[in-house]
Amino acid sequence: MIVLTLIASVLIATVSIYQFRKEARIYHQDRLERKEDAITQHINYILSTTTYPLTTENLPLIFKDKIQELANIHALEINIHDLKGNLLISSKGNFSIDSLARPISPIILKIIQSSTSKRFVDLRQIDGQRYRSSYSYLKDTKFKPLGILNLPYREETSFYENEVKNFLIRFGQVYFFMLLTSIMLAYFLSSYITKSLQTISERIYDTRFNKKNEKIPIEASSSKEIISLITAYNGMVDKLEESAEKLAQSEREQAWREMAKQVAHEIKNPLTPMRLTVQSFQRKFDPNDPNVNQKVDDYSKTLIQQIDTMSSVASAFSNFATMPAQQNETLDVVKVVQLALDIFNEYYIYFEAEQQEIITKIDRTQLIRIITNLVKNAIQAIPDTEPAPKIEVKVYKENNNAKIIVKDNGIGISMEHKNRIFEPKFTTKTSGMGLGLGIIKNIVENYNGTITFQSENGKGTEFLVTLPIINT
Secondary structure (H helix, E strand, O other): OOHHHHHHHHHHHHHHHHHHHHHHHHHHHHHHHHHHHHHHHHHHHHHHHOOOOOOOOOOHOOOOOHHHHHHHHOOOOOEOOOOOOOOOOOOOOOHHOOOOOOOOOOOHHHHHHHOOOOOEEEEEEEOOEEOOOOOOEEEEEOOOOOEEEEEEEEOOOOOHHHHHHHHHHHHHHHHHHHHHHHHHHHHHHHHHHHHHHHHHHHHHHHHHOOOOOOOOOOEEEEEEOHHHHHHHHHHHHHHHHHHHHHHHHHHHHHHHHHHHHHHHHHHHOOOOOOOOHHHHHHHHHHOOOOOHHHHHHHEEEEEEEEHHHHHHHHHHHHOOOOOOOOOOOEHHHHHHHHHHHHOOOOEEEEEOOOOOOEEEEEEHHHHHHHHHHHHHHHHOOOOOOOOOOOOEOOOOEEOEEEEEEEOOOOOOOOHHHHHOOOOOOOOOOOOOOOOHHHHHHHHHHHHOOEEEEEEEEEEEEEEEEEEEOOOO
């Protein structure tokens, strides 16, 4: 609509300018004709009252004292030529005779002779200025041609140019106002007309398979088509919700059953030989170093504790349970986190604690589970081609919360995976537990804590675990 309005406005402006110029041409044409008639009548009067014989040769004598007076009276230059086009006398004087007044071209002479009115108006443009030169015969009392009267007339266009300029300014102002008004009117009309359609469009856009979608209320003022569309949408919402519930239930059951089977298969098989090997190594190893026994004992206890953790998780999944029950005990978070890091052999894991100890009540096994899972994910996120791999684990206390940061310089998390990072499902890797971060999130939330992350694709990821400190 705005484009059509613009086209119409351009056409109106073009037609208006054309009309202005046409009226200007008609005005100058009529004005020249009126002046020509007045001058001709005046000249005829002079010819009828002169004492000189009416011949072409006497025309300069007849008008010698009169031509300047005629030019002043009628405010127009007057030139008189003989029948061959040569200038006889001019109101401007010989020293300043305009080039338009002399001589008359043979073409114009032929046109005058051949025309029925014995008159011709020549249009010319010199130095950007339009001129009209009128040519007509001077006749004696017996209507015999004596000479040719030439009246050069300069068209004064400044008035009309100013009029056109003022018109365009006013037209532009009016058009701008109309355009602004039409835009506002179109906006309000379209908003009113498409209000229901916009509501439906927004609801359809916000419709998700995995959440409860709201229905659209039907207004009495809506048209039949809108009511039909809203009814169809509301029916779709009901069916979508029903299908989502069935699918979600089925997926949950299937996912957790499959997860329990795979966890039991992947974890239970190596548990027994690992435990026997570590216990046998602990009994038989007897180096001369007096401190080596303590080191081996700590290392063995750590491995056994980790194996017990995996065994309890596997048993819980096998029995289709969520997680082992919490066995809270008073412990030092700093020490447990450092102990959990001892099982990793990677040289690029750095530990930092702002406080020497942070005492709280929490399940030791589950806290270790959180640390080992986050660190293992960080190790797997760093590619082999990284020249300077680095994993930072930081523990500190803030207000009444214990906070744990695990930061790596790995490949990061892509945008498409950020919203699904905490879903309880297996990883696509060919080895490892692959329980994902869903279980970790559940553990943290069971303690009324939070787990968040920041990640930049190609630069790394930082996980922040916040656990309230419980002292009672």
